[in-house]
Amino acid sequence: MNRLMQLEFQKQPKRWQGILVSFNLLTAFLVSFILPRMPENIFAFLARFFKMNNQTEMILLNDYLGLYVVVFWVAFFEYLSIFVIPAEEGYLQLLLSKPLTKRQYLLNKLIPALSSALGWGLCLMVGTGLGIAVINGLSDFQLGNYLAISGICVALGLLMGFLTLFLLLWFKDTYNAILIGFAVWLIPILPSALFMYRPDIFVAIPWLRWILVFPANLIWLGEQSQLFALWLIPALGLLSTGLVLLTATVWESQDLV
């Protein structure tokens, strides 16, 4: 590990990330607590429209979404300080005047930020799991499925983060970056609303729900989610690696910093 990466690792984890994750965990506990106390028709509604079998699955649906959201935003806000903020504030040129290539600079900044996002994802995974065990009990909770689906949500959050990073090469200011981040973040989760409003489309094209209705579709997989995660997580990881390398290559070829 070189000095730059060491210094970057020393900056992680950051306080705001801890606060964000704590709030998310608190929200997850609150949902665990409130959902069983909601009027019966709410539960019937959610269970009916997202095809959930029991309360635990309903709560998990919310928690998996939270996991994706937190991992994505922690990564996104960290990635902003790689080249967007330095470019905007005018010191990226200075940073890159040191004897290191753009690729080295990118990786040295990226790996500590990525580790932080991954670490917080794992914390949230453990915390949420414990919350469900304590508040809702383990009768409908399968640890293997939980780990598999959580893993997929974290991997997807990271992949979407890298996609944003790649697009940020053309949007090097914070305001535009947040627009891009927002749009990319919504790609996996927005189409699931369609499942609620237009079930007829999913009847006509049955396989569509396996692609569009994240993260409910992972819950529907049940036991099969474990096998699915075994190949999907590495596949998402591979795609992520490819995207990072592509980002580095394209950035190297950009004339301006």
Added chain:
Amino acid sequence: MRTPEPILHLPKFNWRWLWQEYLSLLGSRRSKGVLALFLMALLATPFVLEKPPAELVHFIGQWLGMDNARFKLVLFAWTDLSMNKLAVLSGLALASGLLVSEQAKGLLTLLRSKPVSLATIFGIKLLAAVGVFVTWYTLVSLLALLSYASIIPEFSHLAFLALSLTHIGAGIFSVCLCGLMALCFQRRLNAMVTATFLLFLLIGTAFLGFYNPHLLWLVQFNPFYHGVSIVTQIQDLSIWAVLQRILTLMLFNGVIWGLGLWRAQILEKREAF
């Protein structure tokens, strides 16, 4: 006898400056990005709402009232699925870096060399951001108003107008809150993270009072609740019901705007920038 110094000095307005600021923000890439997302929502909504399942209409009716439940679902989806999220995004994209961005780019020193206070700069920039949001929101709402009647059955122009008039206030709240957060943290990332979290919490709980009437007291503090609550009264709309919500939201926004100006004055005294 010395008169006590007022806590809040209202900024002096230079309308020409505000107009120029508005025009420059309106033409910026981020403003066009916001418009593009607004237009996408406008185009996608009729498709999403073309054939809602009967059970969904029934459930929505249970919460928002059974009369005309089909159209209430349209209003519910329009605010919950698109406009609430776009309000958050607009706030972040238009105002979450007020003054802090200028400082980061080294422009604030130049701006402050003019004979204006920090509060005036903040006030004008925030108003320009609100202006751009209002422009795009109004444009998209008008387009929806003109085109949806032929696509969506049972479309009521009056109800849609009433909803848009009240909900725009919740959107303005999002812009004002993002501006305030920028000044509270003076660091863009922290401001953006906090604003994102707070706003998502607010839009996520905007409909809580309808699901569980015991929680109605809690949502009174949520401007997004006041932005959507007219949906339950679309059969017997009264000007008073609309006005009441507009005034409530103006109060929310006035408070946030005032806090922003106050914070700017404190920062000026501390010479924080």
